[in-house]
Structures are given as C-alpha cells and as structure tokens.
Amino acid sequence: MNALRRNVLKGAAGAGAVAVAVAAGLLKPTQAMAAWNKGAFEARNVGDAMKGLGVSGPADSKDITIKAPDIAENGAVVPVEVTSGIAGTTSIAIIAEKNGTPLVGNFNLSGGTQGFISTRIKMGQTSLVRAVVNAGGKSYTAAKEVKVTIGGCGG
Amino acid sequence: MHMNRREFLQLLAVAAASGMALDSKSALAGTAPANFYDVPRHGNVSFLHFTDCHAQLLPVWFREPNVNLGIGSARGKAPHLVGQHLLKNFGVKPGSAEAHAFTYLDFTEAAKIYGKVGGFAHLKTLVDKMRAQRPGALLLDGGDTWQGSATSLWTNAQDMVDACIALGVDIMTPHWEAMFGADRLMEIVNKDFKKAGVDFVAQNVVTNDFGDQVFKPYVMKEMNGVKVAVIGQAFPYTPIANPRYHVPDWSYGIRDDSMQKWVDEARAKGAKVVIVLSHNGMDVDLKMARRVTGIDAIFGGHTHDGVPQPVKVKNAKGITLVTNAGSNGKFLGVMDFDVRGNRVVSYKYRLLPVFSNLLPADPAMTALIKKVRAPYEAKLNEKLAVSDDFLYRRGNFNGTWDQLLVDALMEVKGADAAFSPGFRWGTTLLPGDAITMERLMDQTAITYPQTTLTNMTGETIKTIMEDVADNLFNADPYYQQGGDMVRVGGIEYTVNPNQTIGKRISNMTLKGKPVVANKTYKVAGWAPVAEGATGEPIWDIVASYLRDKKVIKGLKLNEPKIIGVGKSNPGIADYKGGLS
Numbered sequence: 001m002n003a004l005r006r007n008v009l010k011g012a013a014g015a016g017a018v019a020v021a022v023a024a025g026l027l028k029p030t031q032a033m034a035a036w037n038k039g040a041f042e043a044r045n046v047g048d049a050m051k052g053l054g055v056s057g058p059a060d061s062k063d064i065t066i067k068a069p070d071i072a073e074n075g076a077v078v079p080v081e082v083t084s085g086i087a088g089t090t091s092i093a094i095i096a097e098k099n100g101t102p103l104v105g106n107f108n109l110s111g112g113t114q115g116f117i118s119t120r121i122k123m124g125q126t127s128l129v130r131a132v133v134n135a136g137g138k139s140y141t142a143a144k145e146v147k148v149t150i151g152g153c154g155g
Numbered sequence: 156m157h158m159n160r161r162e163f164l165q166l167l168a169v170a171a172a173s174g175m176a177l178d179s180k181s182a183l184a185g186t187a188p189a190n191f192y193d194v195p196r197h198g199n200v201s202f203l204h205f206t207d208c209h210a211q212l213l214p215v216w217f218r219e220p221n222v223n224l225g226i227g228s229a230r231g232k233a234p235h236l237v238g239q240h241l242l243k244n245f246g247v248k249p250g251s252a253e254a255h256a257f258t259y260l261d262f263t264e265a266a267k268i269y270g271k272v273g274g275f276a277h278l279k280t281l282v283d284k285m286r287a288q289r290p291g292a293l294l295l296d297g298g299d300t301w302q303g304s305a306t307s308l309w310t311n312a313q314d315m316v317d318a319c320i321a322l323g324v325d326i327m328t329p330h331w332e333a334m335f336g337a338d339r340l341m342e343i344v345n346k347d348f349k350k351a352g353v354d355f356v357a358q359n360v361v362t363n364d365f366g367d368q369v370f371k372p373y374v375m376k377e378m379n380g381v382k383v384a385v386i387g388q389a390f391p392y393t394p395i396a397n398p399r400y401h402v403p404d405w406s407y408g409i410r411d412d413s414m415q416k417w418v419d420e421a422r423a424k425g426a427k428v429v430i431v432l433s434h435n436g437m438d439v440d441l442k443m444a445r446r447v448t449g450i451d452a453i454f455g456g457h458t459h460d461g462v463p464q465p466v467k468v469k470n471a472k473g474i475t476l477v478t479n480a481g482s483n484g485k486f487l488g489v490m491d492f493d494v495r496g497n498r499v500v501s502y503k504y505r506l507l508p509v510f511s512n513l514l515p516a517d518p519a520m521t522a523l524i525k526k527v528r529a530p531y532e533a534k535l536n537e538k539l540a541v542s543d544d545f546l547y548r549r550g551n552f553n554g555t556w557d558q559l560l561v562d563a564l565m566e567v568k569g570a571d572a573a574f575s576p577g578f579r580w581g582t583t584l585l586p587g588d589a590i591t592m593e594r595l596m597d598q599t600a601i602t603y604p605q606t607t608l609t610n611m612t613g614e615t616i617k618t619i620m621e622d623v624a625d626n627l628f629n630a631d632p633y634y635q636q637g638g639d640m641v642r643v644g645g646i647e648y649t650v651n652p653n654q655t656i657g658k659r660i661s662n663m664t665l666k667g668k669p670v671v672a673n674k675t676y677k678v679a680g681w682a683p684v685a686e687g688a689t690g691e692p693i694w695d696i697v698a699s700y701l702r703d704k705k706v707i708k709g710l711k712l713n714e715p716k717i718i719g720v721g722k723s724n725p726g727i728a729d730y731k732g733g734l735s
Contacts, residue, residue: 069408070633073394079406126656147634150622151395152576152684 040103046095046130049103053093055132055139061086064131064142075148077120078129084115086135092117097143098127123148191252191513192284197503198493199379200428201292203285205278206456207482209303209331209580210315211597212524214271214511216583217483218262218547219461224652224726225438227630231725234437234460234479240725245463256485256508257461259729263545263585273484273509275318276516276524281487281509282322283517289491291378293325295385297456297480298434302331303580305535305596306527311335314527316343320351321523326374328357330390330434330457333402334602344370356387356432358417359410369405372417375426381494384421386414386450388433390457392636396626398603400686409439409633411447418449427494430454436637437462437479444468444475451499452476452490457637459549459579461486463506478504482580485509535593539701542590543708548581548598551627552640552650552717552732556581556598558710560693561644561679563700568608570679571665572616572646577623577639590701595694599681605688606681606696614672616646617660625656644679644713646670651719662716 040052050056063085072078082092092115093106104121115133123129123146130143225235236244238258247253255265256272286292296319301312312335319327327348333340344355358372373386391409394402414431421429428451433440436457444453448470461481468475480488486506493501528535548554561573581598584590611619620643626636640650649662663670670676681693701707714732722734 067412070631071392071395071636073399073406073408147625149395149626149636150619151399152397152623152682 037106040106042101043103044101046097046102049095049101050132052103053106053132055093055134058132058139058141061133061140061142064133064140066129066131066142066144068129068144068146070145071147071149072123075123075125078123078146079118079120080129081118082116082131082133084131084133084135084140086115086133086140089113089115089133089135091134093132094119094121095130095132096121096123096127096146097130098125099123191510192281192507194285194288194489194505194507196288197491198501200381200383200492200494200499201285201289201378202295202430202452202454202488202490203282203289203292204295204297204432204454204478204480204488204490205484205486206297206434206454206480207299207459207580208273208275208484209299209482209597210301210307210600211273211304211484211582212275212306212314212318212527214274214277215483215597216266216271216585217273217485218549218583219257219259219481220549220551221259221729222551222727223460224551224628224720224724226628226652229438229441229632230720233466234458234462235726237726238728240728241463244725247463252510253463253508256510257463262547262583266583266585269510270512272511274511274516275322275484276518276520277511277514278484278487278509279322279517279520280514281507285487285489286323293376293378293383293385294323295430295432295454296324296327297432297454298328298330298332298390299456299482299580300327300332302334303483303597303600305593305600306531308596308600308602309531310527311339312343316347317527318520318523320347320353321520324353325376326354326356326385326387326432328387328389328432328434329355330393331397331601333389333393333405334397335401336602337402337405354385356385357389358386358413359391360389360405360407363404363406366406372413373421375421375424381427382425383428383430384418384424384426385430385432386417386421388414388431388435388453390434390436390637391439396636396638396684398684398686401602409435409443411443414443415447415449418447422449427497428492428499433457436632436635437477438632438635439637440477440479441466441468442632444477445470447475448472450475451492452478452502454488454490455479456482459483461506465502465504476502476504478506480506483582535591535596537592538589539592539595539698540590540705540707542584542588543586543706544710545586546584546588546590546707548583549579550639551577553642553712553714554581555710555712556584557642558644558712559707560598560681560697561642561713562710563697564606564679564681564693565644567696567700568606568679569677570608570645571676572678573644574619574678574680575642575644576682577627577641579637579639590707592694592698595697595701599692599694599697601682603682603684603688604692604694605683606679606690606693607683607688608677608679608690610675611678612672613663613670613674613676616670616676616678617663617672620648620660620663621657624650624652624659628652628659629656643715647713647715649716649718652717653719 459482460479465476716733
C-alpha cells in the first residue's frame, strides 16, 4: 500500500508537474531541487549527514520504534517503518550508516501529523539503520541493525 | 537392569557378532522396557508432533551430532548438548534405547542392535496407538516434510502429500515446501490439503505488495470441550537461505509483533491453549518465548534437535514450553495438557523414538509407499559404490558424507577447493553399506541442484566463510539461519565461533600454503541461490565419481581447528579437529 501510494505521488507530483516544467525549460534541474539538502544527502559519513541536517548529539530515545527485518530479504528494497511517539515530531530522517551516502531520506511532518513513516531503502551491507527525529527543537535517535547476507546454506 | 558403558559395549559386540537384532520385546528386556510405547494419557488436551522428516518414507539410520555449539547465553544449554552431556542433563540412561536415539555415542554398534528409525508405516502405527488413547489429539507437521528424498523430488512432492494425508496430519507449517515453487505449494494447499481437511498455517508469510497474509495465521479447534489455537510460524529466512525466485512475491521474517497479535486474538476468541507450530529453529524459538506472552508451548523444528524434554522459558506473563522434535522421522513428540478452568495446570511430554523394529508396519501405509516407489525402484536401487567408511552428515562443521561430496566436486571439476551447504538433513550409512542412488539423493535432492565452478579470490572465499559462520554463530538468535557451517573441501582453517563477523576465520591454508587474499582460486560448489545456474546436477557429478571409485574408504574429514569455546564445552565431544 505504502509503496504504491508513494509511487503514485511520485508519478503525479514529481514526474508529472516537475518533469513538464523541466521539459518546457521553465526550471533547470538544480532549481527543481531547490529544497534539496545537498550537504546532508551527499555526505559520505554519518557525522556529516547529521551536520547537514543541523543535528548534533541527538538523545537516544525509547519512544522511537524502528520496524525493519533482522536480515534483509533483498538489500535493494529493505522495508523500514519508523514510529515516533515523541510529542510535536516535525521530522524523521533515516540513515543507513554504512551506505556510501548514509542519509536515505528526511521526512518533514507538518503540525499535528502522526510521527509515522514507512518506506523502502537500499542497503549495500550489514548496517545500523538509524532514525533521527526532530521534535520541539530537540533531536532524538534510535537504531536497529539490519543484516545483509550472501544467502544460501540454510538447514 | 543397569549396565555400565563397558558392559553395554560388550553386549553390543556379542549381539552384533551373533547377528542378533532387537526385533522383539523380549530381546529388548535388558536395554529398553517392554512397555516402551505404553504412554498413559495425561489430562484432556493432546498434541502429536513430528517435524523435519525430510521425505524419508522408509526407515533409515540417522546419527545425531557430536558438535552442536551454543553461543553466548546458549552455551551448554539445550539444545547445545551432545553425547554424555545430553544424557546427563535429561537423565537418560547410558546404553539405553533412548541414549542411542538421542546421541551419536557408539552409533554404528548400537544401530545394529536397535535397527533403523522412522518410516511412515511405523510412524503411522505409533500415531494411531497414541491417538487411540487420546481422543481428539491433533497431529502437527512442523515442515521440511516434502523435501529430502529422490521420490519426493521426482513426484513433485506428491508422495509426501499423499503419505501425510494418510498419516492423518491435521495442521502444517512450511520451510522447504516452498522450494517446489509458490504455485505448486498453493496447489497442494488449495486442492489436496483442502479436500483432506489439512490446515496450512503461517503467520509470518505476507505478500510483498500489500502485506496481506498468504496463509491462515492460525486455526482454532475444539478438543474435548476445550478451545485450542495453533499458530503457524514458517522458517523466517526462507527467501534468504533458499532461492528467492521460488517465492518472489512473499515476504517472511520472524514478525514477533504480529505473533503477539494473533496470540492475543486467539485468547480473546476463547482459546484456553495456544500452541505455536514453528519452523524457527530452537534458538529462535527460545528467544521468541521470552518476548511473546500467552503461548503455552512452541513445538519447534528446523534445527533438527532431538530434545527429550521441553525447555521452560519465563516471560513477562508466564511460562512457555519450547520443544524440538529432531528429524528424519526419528521421533514423535507427544504432549499432554491438563486444562482446567481457563488454563493449563500441568503437562507431560515424551519425545518417542520411532524404532521401526518395535512398531509393526501399518499395512495401508506400506502399500501406499510401495506404490509410490514402484516406477522408480530400479533407479533408486542402483548400487553406485560400497562405503567402508561410516557416512553421516550432521555436525556444526563437517560430516563424512559432505567430505565425500566435496572430494567428488574437487576431483570431477578440477577445483582447488569446494563448498557444500551446511544442510542438516541427509541420512546415515553404516560401514559396509552400499551407496545406492537413493542414499545419494538423500543428501542432494533439491530443486536447485546445479553445480558451479567459480574463480574466487582468497578474500572472497574468506568473506563467504565469515558470512555463513555468522548465520550459525551470531550471538543473537534472531540473526541465525539454522543451518550448519558451509562444508569446505581443500582449505583448512581455524574458527573462533565466539568472535564477530570478519574475525572468526583464520589460518586458511591450501595444501599447506596460506590462502592469499588477492590470489584467484578455482572453487566448486552446488545449490546456488541465484537464478540461472546451468551446471550439471550434484547427484550426477557424485554418481559418476562413485561408479568410478567403486569403494569409498579412508575419507579424510576436513574439520577446522576450533578455538575460544573451551575444551569442556558440553556442545562438543570426541572432536578430532583440534579444540581449545
């Protein structure tokens, strides 16, 4: 459901309107990505990605739940759900710590939105998947290990 | 009558020399009580459980492991106990029939006395006997039932489906069953099983797209006026440990959050007894029992652990019993609950070894098996070679059967080294037995049997070995996949199971020289999980090797030097590869 909905949204808003605008020469690709946090998304390590997000020393929180497989069935599409029970959550970022560019996504939630996101991410190797939540001007974090294995050899 | 080990061995030697086998109750007087299968009913709710029979319709030999290491908090606890340690822990009398069933001790001598184990015609007799005393008892099949023999492969699982229906299976959960392909599995579930009234349950298999349940998560039944629920738990890592392409649209995983949801739902609907029929593997079951509340018992399989009594696991709301019922048709678990008011007040459990010489064959099942085998008898019985060696597979690191497979792969393929998967199924052969095509298929009958020859750098070889070792020895059971270590031909190594991934394997050598990280080696293997492999099936490679050799003897078992587990570890005994 979520994957489908995301594709539909992407198709409508992203590929549709923006692509048309680009094709018509109204927007250059870089302008279309005006809101793109280049520093964060192109960061090569977790520290720089955090810095790009404007986060430093987030507090560990048990109110953040990460639902992801213990062992990925397919590293190319690893389902990840993050639930933030922290009041006033305004954004949830997902970081796959050992990916070449660790920041996978940053989701901004407007006032009153439930702190829940569900997506699929790509992972090259076994890694902690970290969620970083902003709420009330403070940042919080939690992590879960997802193993990416060669496979085979099962009993 | 009590015997010490020396007396027992003397008896065995005399008995074997005189050709005496235990095929009557009187002959058993000394070593097994005459009333071996008299198991009085306890209480009012009963379950019969078998698992991982791996399609063995006829009686077989099956040797339990002498290496089954427990990692972290699992060290030295069931199921990670072998030989004398297991006997001592469960109070099983050394030299008894049970001791033979539960351990590898004196296997070849004892096997001649006690005879073969399992076989569906004998199992049927035992099931019927238990059921006669236990009206309403449910027969649960824990999976890995349709795979592991020539006839199941050649009949596309139909022989096992028919045999299980005839046996009277009520409820089943899968693992290898899915390796016949999702379409074939659904055909059996929706036609054969539906018609026969067999429930196929798995709460942890959902569709990739919408996350819908693929199978019923659980079934509710009523037994002697008591509502019971049986929840299915398929092998969580099927699409990882086995080829994904057979189940491309399904997602598995452990999913203990949804397990809790189904347990709660079943309780809310009035279930007084909640059972999980699991293919998790015992370490995973033990962890799940700590995390999920409200389960009376988890009847487990996958790891092929013959555990005489349940492990009682405490969790936030009570106690969950965790069992594991061995493999290859060797055992039938019998669980009796006394349910009063709203809850289980007591239980009795027996894991009964199925000694085929002590249980007359059921005539109808015998006829069914004979009919199934008829078209294939000539092929099954082809004598490929004779083995002077004792051939077995089970054990964390290697078995002589696997040594034979990697030896054949290296010779036929001209490889420097060979890998064979750490499967835990596969029957045992006594010294002097013929290796027939049927016995070879017992080790190799899978739907992805292709062999491969690949150029690998020393670094890649190490990465693969580290990856598999982590699937076996990860300190967190939820990251374990339940197979044994990949069997390695040609390359000797040292392993420290208690290390972390990347640091377990060391001192890799090939013909006495260190394996070099950036040097390329030719590595043979089989059972590729990726789609599209075209190599000759493993059984053809090994069959031609055996026909050529005619006699197998003097196999050199390549076992790693094990460090860091301790010499007195109860999960290892009689180990020749070096231990510290």
